[in-house]
Amino acid sequence: MSKISFDNRLMFTYESKSFPGVNKVAALVRQDIFLVTGFHAGEYTKGSKCRNLIIYGTVDKSDYLKALEDDGLIDLDEVRGKWEVYSFKVLDKPMDGVDHAVVIAGSDKRGTIYGLFHLSELLGVSPLINWNHVLPKKKKNVFLTDKENIVSKEPSVKYRGFFINDEWPAFGNWAMEHFGGLNAACYERVFELLLRLKGNYLWPAMWNSNFSLDGPGLESARLADEYGVVMSTSHHEPCMRSGEEYRLLRGENSLYGDAWDFRANRDGITRFWRDGLLRNQSFENVITLGMRGERDSRILGDDASLQDNIDLIRDVVKTQNDLIREIIDEDIKNVPRQIVLFSEVEEFFYGNEDTPGLMGDPELEDVTLILSDNNVGYTRTLPGKEIASHPGGFGMYYHMDMHGGPYSFKWIGSTYLPRVWEQMTQAYEFGVRQIWVVNVGDIATQELGLSFFLDLAYDIEKWGGSDASVTERYVCEWTEQQFNAMLPLSGRNKIKKIIWDYTGLLEKRRHEIMNVDVYHPLHFGEADNVLNISDGILKEAAALKKRVSDDDMSAFISLLYFPACGTANLMKMWIMAGRNKLYALQNRIEANDIAEEVDRCVAMDAELIDEYESIDDEFYKGFGRSEHVGFVNWNEEDNKYPIRHLVYGANSPRMLVSRADDENYMTGLEWNDHPQTWRDMLRPDVDSITFDLISGSEKPFRYRIHSDCSWLTFSKTEGEVAKKERITLTVNKSLLPDKVTGTFNIESVGIGLVHVTVEAAPPNVPEDMYIESDGYICIEARHFSDIKDTPKGAFKVLDPYGRSGSAIKVFPVTADFKDEKRRPYVEYRFSASEDGEYELTFELAPSTPVTFKPEQYIGFSINGGKTVIMNTVEDPDRPFFLSRQWQKEAMSSVKKVTAIVRCAKGANSLMFYGMSPGIVLERILLVKKGIELPESYLGPLESYIRDYEEEGNE
Amino acid sequence: MSKISFDNRLMFTYESKSFPGVNKVAALVRQDIFLVTGFHAGEYTKGSKCRNLIIYGTVDKSDYLKALEDDGLIDLDEVRGKWEVYSFKVLDKPMDGVDHAVVIAGSDKRGTIYGLFHLSELLGVSPLINWNHVLPKKKKNVFLTDKENIVSKEPSVKYRGFFINDEWPAFGNWAMEHFGGLNAACYERVFELLLRLKGNYLWPAMWNSNFSLDGPGLESARLADEYGVVMSTSHHEPCMRSGEEYRLLRGENSLYGDAWDFRANRDGITRFWRDGLLRNQSFENVITLGMRGERDSRILGDDASLQDNIDLIRDVVKTQNDLIREIIDEDIKNVPRQIVLFSEVEEFFYGNEDTPGLMGDPELEDVTLILSDNNVGYTRTLPGKEIASHPGGFGMYYHMDMHGGPYSFKWIGSTYLPRVWEQMTQAYEFGVRQIWVVNVGDIATQELGLSFFLDLAYDIEKWGGSDASVTERYVCEWTEQQFNAMLPLSGRNKIKKIIWDYTGLLEKRRHEIMNVDVYHPLHFGEADNVLNISDGILKEAAALKKRVSDDDMSAFISLLYFPACGTANLMKMWIMAGRNKLYALQNRIEANDIAEEVDRCVAMDAELIDEYESIDDEFYKGFGRSEHVGFVNWNEEDNKYPIRHLVYGANSPRMLVSRADDENYMTGLEWNDHPQTWRDMLRPDVDSITFDLISGSEKPFRYRIHSDCSWLTFSKTEGEVAKKERITLTVNKSLLPDKVTGTFNIESVGIGLVHVTVEAAPPNVPEDMYIESDGYICIEARHFSDIKDTPKGAFKVLDPYGRSGSAIKVFPVTADFKDEKRRPYVEYRFSASEDGEYELTFELAPSTPVTFKPEQYIGFSINGGKTVIMNTVEDPDRPFFLSRQWQKEAMSSVKKVTAIVRCAKGANSLMFYGMSPGIVLERILLVKKGIELPESYLGPLESYIRDYEEEGNE
Numbered sequence A, B: 001m002s003k004i005s006f007d008n009r010l011m012f013t014y015e016s017k018s019f020p021g022v023n024k025v026a027a028l029v030r031q032d033i034f035l036v037t038g039f040h041a042g043e044y045t046k047g048s049k050c051r052n053l054i055i056y057g058t059v060d061k062s063d064y065l066k067a068l069e070d071d072g073l074i075d076l077d078e079v080r081g082k083w084e085v086y087s088f089k090v091l092d093k094p095m096d097g098v099d100h101a102v103v104i105a106g107s108d109k110r111g112t113i114y115g116l117f118h119l120s121e122l123l124g125v126s127p128l129i130n131w132n133h134v135l136p137k138k139k140k141n142v143f144l145t146d147k148e149n150i151v152s153k154e155p156s157v158k159y160r161g162f163f164i165n166d167e168w169p170a171f172g173n174w175a176m177e178h179f180g181g182l183n184a185a186c187y188e189r190v191f192e193l194l195l196r197l198k199g200n201y202l203w204p205a206m207w208n209s210n211f212s213l214d215g216p217g218l219e220s221a222r223l224a225d226e227y228g229v230v231m232s233t234s235h236h237e238p239c240m241r242s243g244e245e246y247r248l249l250r251g252e253n254s255l256y257g258d259a260w261d262f263r264a265n266r267d268g269i270t271r272f273w274r275d276g277l278l279r280n281q282s283f284e285n286v287i288t289l290g291m292r293g294e295r296d297s298r299i300l301g302d303d304a305s306l307q308d309n310i311d312l313i314r315d316v317v318k319t320q321n322d323l324i325r326e327i328i329d330e331d332i333k334n335v336p337r338q339i340v341l342f343s344e345v346e347e348f349f350y351g352n353e354d355t356p357g358l359m360g361d362p363e364l365e366d367v368t369l370i371l372s373d374n375n376v377g378y379t380r381t382l383p384g385k386e387i388a389s390h391p392g393g394f395g396m397y398y399h400m401d402m403h404g405g406p407y408s409f410k411w412i413g414s415t416y417l418p419r420v421w422e423q424m425t426q427a428y429e430f431g432v433r434q435i436w437v438v439n440v441g442d443i444a445t446q447e448l449g450l451s452f453f454l455d456l457a458y459d460i461e462k463w464g465g466s467d468a469s470v471t472e473r474y475v476c477e478w479t480e481q482q483f484n485a486m487l488p489l490s491g492r493n494k495i496k497k498i499i500w501d502y503t504g505l506l507e508k509r510r511h512e513i514m515n516v517d518v519y520h521p522l523h524f525g526e527a528d529n530v531l532n533i534s535d536g537i538l539k540e541a542a543a544l545k546k547r548v549s550d551d552d553m554s555a556f557i558s559l560l561y562f563p564a565c566g567t568a569n570l571m572k573m574w575i576m577a578g579r580n581k582l583y584a585l586q587n588r589i590e591a592n593d594i595a596e597e598v599d600r601c602v603a604m605d606a607e608l609i610d611e612y613e614s615i616d617d618e619f620y621k622g623f624g625r626s627e628h629v630g631f632v633n634w635n636e637e638d639n640k641y642p643i644r645h646l647v648y649g650a651n652s653p654r655m656l657v658s659r660a661d662d663e664n665y666m667t668g669l670e671w672n673d674h675p676q677t678w679r680d681m682l683r684p685d686v687d688s689i690t691f692d693l694i695s696g697s698e699k700p701f702r703y704r705i706h707s708d709c710s711w712l713t714f715s716k717t718e719g720e721v722a723k724k725e726r727i728t729l730t731v732n733k734s735l736l737p738d739k740v741t742g743t744f745n746i747e748s749v750g751i752g753l754v755h756v757t758v759e760a761a762p763p764n765v766p767e768d769m770y771i772e773s774d775g776y777i778c779i780e781a782r783h784f785s786d787i788k789d790t791p792k793g794a795f796k797v798l799d800p801y802g803r804s805g806s807a808i809k810v811f812p813v814t815a816d817f818k819d820e821k822r823r824p825y826v827e828y829r830f831s832a833s834e835d836g837e838y839e840l841t842f843e844l845a846p847s848t849p850v851t852f853k854p855e856q857y858i859g860f861s862i863n864g865g866k867t868v869i870m871n872t873v874e875d876p877d878r879p880f881f882l883s884r885q886w887q888k889e890a891m892s893s894v895k896k897v898t899a900i901v902r903c904a905k906g907a908n909s910l911m912f913y914g915m916s917p918g919i920v921l922e923r924i925l926l927v928k929k930g931i932e933l934p935e936s937y938l939g940p941l942e943s944y945i946r947d948y949e950e951e952g953n954e
Helices: A020-037 A063-070 A109-122 A170-179 A184-196 A219-227 A243-249 A266-280 A306-327 A345-350 A417-429 A447-458 A470-483 A489-508 A523-546 A550-585 A590-618 A884-892 A946-951 B020-037 B063-070 B109-122 B170-179 B184-196 B219-227 B243-249 B266-280 B306-327 B345-350 B417-429 B447-458 B470-483 B489-508 B523-547 B550-585 B590-618 B884-892 B946-951
Strands: A003-005 A010-012 A050-058 A086-092 A098-106 A143-145 A159-164 A201-203 A337-340 A368-372 A394-399 A435-441 A644-646 A655-659 A676-681 A688-695 A701-707 A712-714 A718-721 A724-731 A740-748 A752-760 A776-780 A786-788 A794-801 A805-811 A825-832 A836-844 A857-862 A868-871 A895-903 A906-913 A920-928 B003-005 B010-012 B050-058 B086-092 B098-106 B143-145 B159-164 B201-203 B337-340 B368-372 B394-399 B435-441 B644-646 B655-659 B676-681 B688-695 B701-707 B712-714 B718-721 B724-731 B740-748 B752-760 B776-780 B786-788 B794-801 B805-811 B825-832 B836-844 B857-862 B868-871 B895-903 B906-913 B920-928
Touching: A003 A050, A003 A086, A003 A098, A010 A020, A020 A050, A020 A109, A020 A219, A050 A063, A050 A109, A063 A098, A086 A109, A098 A109, A109 A184, A159 A184, A159 A447, A170 A184, A184 A201, A184 A219, A201 A435, A243 A266, A266 A306, A306 A337, A306 A345, A337 A394, A345 A368, A368 A435, A394 A417, A417 A447, A417 A470, A417 A489, A417 A794, A435 A447, A447 A470, A447 A550, A470 A489, A470 A550, A489 A523, A489 A550, A523 A550, A550 A590, A550 A644, A590 A644, A655 A740, A655 A752, A676 A688, A688 A718, A701 A712, A712 A740, A718 A724, A724 A752, A776 A825, A794 A920, A825 A920, A836 A857, A857 A895, A868 A895, A906 A920, B003 B050, B003 B086, B003 B098, B010 B020, B020 B050, B020 B109, B020 B219, B050 B063, B050 B109, B063 B098, B086 B109, B098 B109, B109 B184, B159 B184, B159 B447, B170 B184, B184 B201, B184 B219, B201 B435, B243 B266, B266 B306, B306 B337, B306 B345, B337 B394, B345 B368, B368 B435, B394 B417, B417 B447, B417 B470, B417 B489, B417 B794, B435 B447, B447 B470, B447 B550, B470 B489, B470 B550, B489 B523, B489 B550, B523 B550, B550 B590, B550 B644, B590 B644, B655 B740, B655 B752, B676 B688, B688 B718, B701 B712, B712 B740, B718 B724, B724 B752, B776 B825, B794 B920, B825 B920, B836 B857, B857 B895, B868 B895, B906 B920
Parallel strands: A010 A050, A050 A098, A159 A201, A159 A435, A337 A368, A368 A394, A394 A435, A676 A752, B010 B050, B050 B098, B159 B201, B159 B435, B337 B368, B368 B394, B394 B435, B676 B752
Antiparallel strands: A003 A143, A086 A098, A644 B644, A655 A688, A688 A724, A701 A718, A701 A740, A712 A724, A740 A752, A776 A920, A786 A825, A794 A805, A805 A920, A825 A906, A836 A895, A836 A920, A857 A868, A857 A906, B003 B143, B086 B098, B655 B688, B688 B724, B701 B718, B701 B740, B712 B724, B740 B752, B776 B920, B786 B825, B794 B805, B805 B920, B825 B906, B836 B895, B836 B920, B857 B868, B857 B906
């Protein structure tokens, strides 16, 4: 067994013929090793003696490798000619005077770099070591053996990278603070991060920056090329020129003219592009084609027809290709190019019934068609059969940060991994494999999502597939990688839970679009649930923080504490604000205390940002600054922090009696009270109800609860209430022979008497079916009674997934069953209280049609009836993207499709069929006609089914 | 010329054969004279010498009067046999040894008493001297001459009095504090007040009191009789027994049985009534007949038919009359009796098409039928022709205080005199002349309204009529009477204004039903207007208070300062609360300052009550205690004080630009702003617009205003705003050749740019017609262009009147023109902007039909078209009273009747005709189809008409 020790005798080779970037990375790795072992690795001089040697190089760029190959010690054919591949071997006696070695042989520049960083990772170094100061665990007696020998695979996706977008105020301030600008020094940090994460491709910041001018000059571009970072530009910046460059250079006397208008200023614009291509031609780039208006607007006015737009783009692309042929390569196939079908440009590609689009245009033949998501993480059009074999392949422009419609989210990374996993795996299956680029805004606090995105792009076999729980494994590994040095396993396990908790909250609703009206303060306990999760995060994170050393605090706060607590505190703030508002309207005196809680949350929001930006010598200064509270427009304009509502207590003692989940309350006053009847106990799984005795005055009241019903018991029956007292009413159902009605009253001594009627029934219900109560049946999609596959596809459960936590989806994801005779299905059984109409709602993931045509179908049948096929697109006469439905669903993270069905009293069966691709079903809700469910964001809790509880399946 | 001096030689006669009550009143008057002159009048011994003598007595009860008549010095036939009449004569040498005398000769007990109090009033003593400690002006050399000699008239209404209703917590606490209960000592104060105000009739407190038990025993009833106060009982307390008596006396072993049920417990109930009649038979009473349920509820359940109810009442009345025949007088005509057609009882009297009511029942022949108002001061049914000659005559039960639907008002007296004047004068004209009784709740703070009500009842010729300005004369006289001793005329004139201001606010909306949503915080400046009036009251009243001596403070605070400032402060509180709410929603940072203003108002509310209850050795203790804030039910249950809304400023400076009367605002931010176009200047009478630059952040912003339009000028064009700055934009219309459009912008330096477009036109409009602007035409009813009388009636202007300040009404008020061929009318001329449909709204006083049949018609025609006759009753299938319309109109003090009409571009003519009695028109509003007026309570300001301004009519 070969073995190499990382001791004070470790050395690195150095060859000047290596790519300079490779040598720079080797230096980074030497520093990594120092941090782990405490030993600085020396530089090896050819022919000298060495105990332990790191030999690295690129095929055809290394004498050492050639010698080793010549000696038969390594086989470079394992990597030669491949894309970004390396072999990694622990060898004894690789050459004279050297006892032990690691040999890293890259197929190309990036292959070698990935191989070098692979070494760091093997020693426990996080890719975030320099981005977040994730300090590796210091180790003694570090060694590797030939068990680690591998030849890496080619990455699943050819170009994998991110986009630093809308860099102000966060990234911009950070760069100014630390580097004096978005210059090469700044980008060197970014390149390192990208490469350590096994990315290779970058869209640089361009809101108010010019990558190829700010280096200074070309320095950033040159450095990128040195590091092997493939530069590109965003969707609306053709020919390697940033969007702002034209603004700087245009003018009356400018060579480039003074109009960003290809028809009016064809010569000037063409010259502008030509000069960009000339300038950046020597670097490895993917060149953007096409044209949009300035600052990412429509290129032609609203008056222009689709044909006008298509003709223009066709002309533009032809012109750009001609320039590339002339300047870079006559055989244009050799030049990586892309066109991004973002926003309305998608329509120019597909055209419509009357106007053929750009699809099939020979000038686009070898151009990668970059598709995009719906701005919030659901992919739009995916390659259909008609274009599946497009030679240029496909890319995906994905958003983990957005400055645009339907709403902006630029503060703390809000990515929930299962959404990325499900959508990007699906895109890959549809053939999107050439370019993956993710908009990560300011990068900071996006580290988890970005890591996953790039790891998935690098190795789809490992992180893709049809089992959503792979994302749990990912979070586990990622957490171990970042936090194993600073906390014991028990602490790291808490971190995993915190990550799921806070990203789960964001999957339901992002920071910026939270407000008092999202979660109902009382109904179905949804606000309580969010509050409990938030409080849990805040408490656990604070406890963990106490156990983290000062040295590790930078990584702990930047990667966990700030994003998790920032999120939890904000969610708590809005829940408290919602309660404060409702309680104030009810004149609960506790509303004033809750206003103070809101105030504490607002203060904590600022404190968390200050702490994040001040730790580690202000290492993250600038990164917390994006507006993130109370958006009322798509962006932060006119955003509003919560209003605090203060009440005056009533002049005399006042009792309010309210069920914990109901906003109606009783006062017991003589003339205007509305006595309630509580029917929860008719539900088989309910034998208790909580209700609150609440003071509406600064003066406390005394209460007494009385009932003649022996089957009713109360957690407390008398006392004094200054603010609120919660009482639990329990029914002993074993005492009930049949359905019964009882009453109790609550006396507010000297003030009034509240009367409550309770209905209850023994828990005799049919088995194996969901039971209606309060007029509705609610079923989690995963809880089907039966499931039927076909040879072409089958439903699988996704868990974790979506705002409800789980879902079902047909695999393979590309299968379309709309026109099939046999379709996979799942069956749900439920019991309805009566014959009649019910409103049936399918709660689906807010996915968009995979086709440009606005069609995405679901199918169902009830009680063996005809299969109903419904288009989930509400307005099939216009593209789905930018529709009101898109906005609504993107905000609420749910697509609701509703139909009226007839149910039979007693047992019913609902079949849900596989139909269009991309359909993900989360929940099913049936509401009896005439029933209006209490307002809520997430909807009611799942109904009761006898089996599940008894078998402990839940 | 005979003359008497009120010097230290003044004496009073005393005759033991006089009514004891008369002698007691004489003692009060002697005390009054002492307060004026500083001299205690001695008691005259018959035959002794006397310089100045007050001789008083009642026809047939005075030897002095007999002697004077015998001597031919007075003529008792002037008063003999009359009802409550007195002659008042200054005589020299009335008898031997006496130099000068006043001879007061009453036709009866009360005539004499009124004559005695007449003497006090002549000396400047207020009837409120002992109720409010209104100290008379001290005078030297006081004398009267025979110029004062009069014979009083018989009162216009036979029984005139009030009802102390729902006496807790105010009157009850006051009585407990000062007298230990609602006993005879307490009632003596009330009797004196009643008699000094020239009333004679009383319904005692009965919520939790028993007038004939609490004296102790019969003492209160005995004392009432002694004073000549005619006792009665409220509408649901038959046979001189209070409602609560039965609750005290009932029981299993009670003689009266244990059920307030005339059918199940006929004997017990009959005995209960019999014993009441026996007990109180020796006193002067008006006996209530009929029966309601306990505590003023329906006597029979909801299942009972109208016929059941009528049969029951018929049976009850017969039984009661039989008891009266048996116990009091076989000739029942001699016994004053009443039945009150309150609430649903009205329907039992009138019946319906299928079921004849009690009307015409012989048992009711000589019974006074007491009609009632709609609980808020508008009379319901008035005697129609079919019952006009009813032998028992009619009465009116009127409310200045209410504990019942549609809402309670029990705090500060909220009576606006023109409403009482208009409605009670009308009732009198319809023949309601036997009994007037007004519910004054706790009496306190109702003094002005009560005085007017009783003065009007006493002398309809003086205070009734068709000129509403008589109420101004009344306020003037009343103010002089109460305040002439404490303030100079300039101060008293301020008091008159304050009285009109605060009662005017209450005419628009009463205390209890004010809330944040009544007046719009910005639209049409209505909130500003209320706030200015309120601030004016608070400021002027505070200034006056400084000028009032300690001795006069009791009267000043109880009669003016507390009711006026309590009202003004409460109105201000709600205006501030409404602003606070709106401003908070807009994130104006000034919202927080306004929350503090709300808080100051809430504190001041309590301080004003505390002050009122503590002055004058707690003379008014108890009287301020009724709940009066934020009613959400008909009574105070679950009432709510205003919520204060606190905002956080935006993180960076933020400018909001808002017209002073518009809740839409601009931010000048790049993406989401909504530039406005201001069209006010198209209105001929507008040449300026005020707008506010408002900060949405704790950080101030700098602004610059710029325009290229020479015809636009701004009161300020640059500066820094921390909270708000108001700018006036002025248009120099003389520079405008024609309609023009201009723009200006407001730069929030470094933040954004607001763009505003202004349209303006020179003031060339047709004469003599109201001009449409902003899509509407609004005309005050009094501003008709033409008026046409008929021999049977004519419109007259009422001023002051109603929530808009004036109105028109047809006189005589009994005239009904619906079925007439010739009707009086008024004509309005206006100019519409285009041909088309307009929504025409008549804003009427919220009067109710004078008939039990729910019909009350208005009529109009437009441009000479057909006369449209509309029933103002929205649901003519049920009695108006207790309808939703009744509730709505009673709350808002307005009846709105709407029709769609076609107008022609340019000149239009609208005729409004006399139709049903009781119609009072306040305003007319025409709104062009498709225009939605800004939300408001009082509606838009009156439109422009060229003539009015130029002639200075406004």
